[in-house]
Amino acid sequence: MRIQDATIQVDFISTVPEGHDLLVGIFEGEVETSCVKDSLKTALKAADFTGKKGQCFSTWSLGDTPKRIMCIGLGKKDTLKKQNFKEIGAKCFVMGACKSEHLHVVLPTQGLENPDCAISCLAIGAHLRSWKFDQYKTKTEDSCQQKLKKISFVTPHPDETQKLFHEAKAINEGNFLTRHVVSEPPNVLYPESMAQCAKEQLEPLGLKVDVLGEAKMRELGFNALLGVGQGSARESQLIVIEWMNGPKDQAPIAIVGKGVTFDTGGISLKPRTNMDDMKYDMGGSGVVLGLLKALALRKAKVNVIGVMGMVENMPSGTAQRPADIVKSLSGQTIEILDTDAEGRLVLADALWYAQDRYKPQVMVDLATLTGAIGVALGHEYAGLFSNNDNLCEQLTEAGLSVDEKVWKFPMDSVFDKDIDSDVADVKNMGSGRGAGSITAAKFLERFVNNVPWAHLDIAGTTWDKKERTLTGKGATGFGVRLLNEWICKNYETA
Numbered sequence: 001m002r003i004q005d006a007t008i009q010v011d012f013i014s015t016v017p018e019g020h021d022l023l024v025g026i027f028e029g030e031v032e033t034s035c036v037k038d039s040l041k042t043a044l045k046a047a048d049f050t051g052k053k054g055q056c057f058s059t060w061s062l063g064d065t066p067k068r069i070m071c072i073g074l075g076k077k078d079t080l081k082k083q084n085f086k087e088i089g090a091k092c093f094v095m096g097a098c099k100s101e102h103l104h105v106v107l108p109t110q111g112l113e114n115p116d117c118a119i120s121c122l123a124i125g126a127h128l129r130s131w132k133f134d135q136y137k138t139k140t141e142d143s144c145q146q147k148l149k150k151i152s153f154v155t156p157h158p159d160e161t162q163k164l165f166h167e168a169k170a171i172n173e174g175n176f177l178t179r180h181v182v183s184e185p186p187n188v189l190y191p192e193s194m195a196q197c198a199k200e201q202l203e204p205l206g207l208k209v210d211v212l213g214e215a216k217m218r219e220l221g222f223n224a225l226l227g228v229g230q231g232s233a234r235e236s237q238l239i240v241i242e243w244m245n246g247p248k249d250q251a252p253i254a255i256v257g258k259g260v261t262f263d264t265g266g267i268s269l270k271p272r273t274n275m276d277d278m279k280y281d282m283g284g285s286g287v288v289l290g291l292l293k294a295l296a297l298r299k300a301k302v303n304v305i306g307v308m309g310m311v312e313n314m315p316s317g318t319a320q321r322p323a324d325i326v327k328s329l330s331g332q333t334i335e336i337l338d339t340d341a342e343g344r345l346v347l348a349d350a351l352w353y354a355q356d357r358y359k360p361q362v363m364v365d366l367a368t369l370t371g372a373i374g375v376a377l378g379h380e381y382a383g384l385f386s387n388n389d390n391l392c393e394q395l396t397e398a399g400l401s402v403d404e405k406v407w408k409f410p411m412d413s414v415f416d417k418d419i420d421s422d423v424a425d426v427k428n429m430g431s432g433r434g435a436g437s438i439t440a441a442k443f444l445e446r447f448v449n450n451v452p453w454a455h456l457d458i459a460g461t462t463w464d465k466k467e468r469t470l471t472g473k474g475a476t477g478f479g480v481r482l483l484n485e486w487i488c489k490n491y492e493t494a
């Protein structure tokens with residue numbers, strides 16, 4: 001698997017050089033006091049540009065060599081948070097993308113609480129938005145070819161701003177790795193190639209990567225996970241990543257990801273329409289990979305174990321059938337009613353293994369688990385399911401501060417009865433109609449052995465067919481920035 005360098009260059013300078021394309025930020029109501037020439041002020045006023053958040057204005061400065069001047073509205077100065085500056089940075093990228101090769105961005109920094117921080121956030125947002133996946137294109141298109149290669153941000157203290165940018169960039173790099181593996185086609189990305197990618201990408205950063213193959217998993221009793229992969233020609237894998245850079249006596253945080261590299265539904269075959277979407281059914285495992293990369297790049301003082309259950313769900317003569325009963329790693333038996341409810345089977349063994357082997361203080365899993373979560377929440381929020389209210393609060397808050405939001409669902413025991421089986425301990429699908437995302441989470445809960453745990457259903461947020469504020473079309477990397485923030489705020493030692 002080749003991983004292209006897919007972002008623009010960013011640097012920081014102290015003054016605006018002459019003769020370059022320029023993007024000027026203007027706060028709401030501050031056109032008059034802004035740093036632009038009087039003639040431009042007049043033009044801005046004529047165009048009803050007031051500096052409202054998101055307003056754009058583009059013109060030319062005519063001289064020997066005409067240069068583009070763009071203005072962007074920043075909104076009211078005193079209402080802007082870090083996240084808003086990232087959004088503005090992303091907008092700067094979008095405005096300049098097809099217009100300029102090298103863009104210079106200037107903001108009025110006087111009156112800002114922390115100008116260096118604000119400018120570094122602009123840069124982080126532009127960098128995050130600039131990632132693209134085009135390494136399989138052999139021809140370039142004429143329509144809106146991206147020209148932009150570099151953005152220079154003007155800032156009072158370039159060195160300090162650069163330092164802040166460098167620290168935060170680690171999180172973007174993790175997010176990009178996630179977006180990359182989620183974007184790779186399923187003929188390139190399958191359980192073994194994901195394992196190889198984890199080794200190649202993470203071992204050089206000092207992370208320990210262990211891979212259990214089918215023989216080892218069979219010996220240990222991963223029958224729920226192996227059952228899902230048994231119809232595939234590809235070998236299933238369990239990838240375990242260790243980042244143990246915290247205090248020796250700190251029990252680790254376990255992050256567990258669903259890694260179905262392609263979900264055909266198996267014998268309970270999915271309809272053909274949009275089946276290609278199921279390449280991103282490994283999104284949860286992609287977040288584990290990217291998150292651990294981010295933690296290692298910024299040398300986080302914390303102990304984290306990442307566990308990725310990797311399988312391909314295919315129909316074939318060896319595939320699992322509806323009505324099969326498997327004995328999971330936990331010892332509980334599972335009646336398979338629908339081979340398309342495979343993610344919970346993979347996670348049942350991965351979660352059990354994580355808590356049994358590593359005795360974590362807390363576990364979070366991420367999975368593109370149910371179509372129903374997209375119906376309920378769309379692309380904005382991931383579903384949050386947990387056995388611990390404090391954990392829910394921590395995750396909700398982290399999500400709000402990086403704009404990867406989560407919404408808590410009920411987990412009452414009434415939903416639990418729905419998955420009791422007549423012939424085994426549990427069945428892999430609820431019998432009632434509705435609450436599909438909750439019954440899926442209740443299934444997982446039976447395999448966490450009472451460890452404080454949260455499940456994030458990211459089926460709606462992993463991929464977006466439309467462009468978003470901080471991401472282009474396609475993979476979002478949703479979960480990396482959220483869990484990084486959650487770990488940073490609640491578990492890292494200074």
Ligand code: BES
Nearest residue numbers: 281338340341368369370371372429459
């Ligand atoms: N991978 C799907 C869920 C999914 C749907 C992810 C849309 C991303 C976008 C999952 O394995 C699945 O098929 N779930 C079934 C469960 C049902 C059979 C109980 C579903 O949601 O329909």
Ligand code: ZN
Nearest residue numbers: 263340341342
């Ligand atoms: Zn499925």
Ligand code: ZN
Nearest residue numbers: 260263281343
């Ligand atoms: Zn699936």
